Amino acid sequence: SLSVQEFFHHVVGCVERKLKEWDSEYQVYIVKLADYNLIVKKGCYTYSVDLSEEEIESLQKCGGYALDREIWRQLERKGVAVRQES
Numbered sequence: 770s771l772s773v774q775e776f777f778h779h780v781v782g783c784v785e786r787k788l789k790e791w792d793s794e795y796q797v798y799i800v801k802l803a804d805y806n807l808i809v810k811k812g813c814y815t816y817s818v819d820l821s822e823e824e825i826e827s828l829q830k831c832g833g834y835a836l837d838r839e840i841w842r843q844l845e846r847k848g849v850a851v852r853q854e855s
Contacts, residue, residue, distance in 0.1 A: 773826050777805055780836045784844075791852060809844060818843045 788795035828836040
């Protein structure tokens with residue numbers, strides 16, 4: 770029942786908490802232009818995930834964690850060391 774923007778901000782907040790749990794140097798920013806851009810910085814490294822409003826809405830309809838999985842997948846593909854936790 771959340772709007773796309775509220776949903777995206779909620780999920781990014783969860784991602785940010787997990788990253789900071791792993792390393793407090795992580796910084797997370799959201800930029801909204803034509804699409805939503807999630808920027809993760811750690812030291813001199815910057816990682817970016819771009820998602821359109823339509824992609825976010827589609828992932829929101831797929832289930833509770835579809836957007837989370839997509840963000841983590843893209844971050845890992847771009848070089849973020851994602852820890853697999855049980």
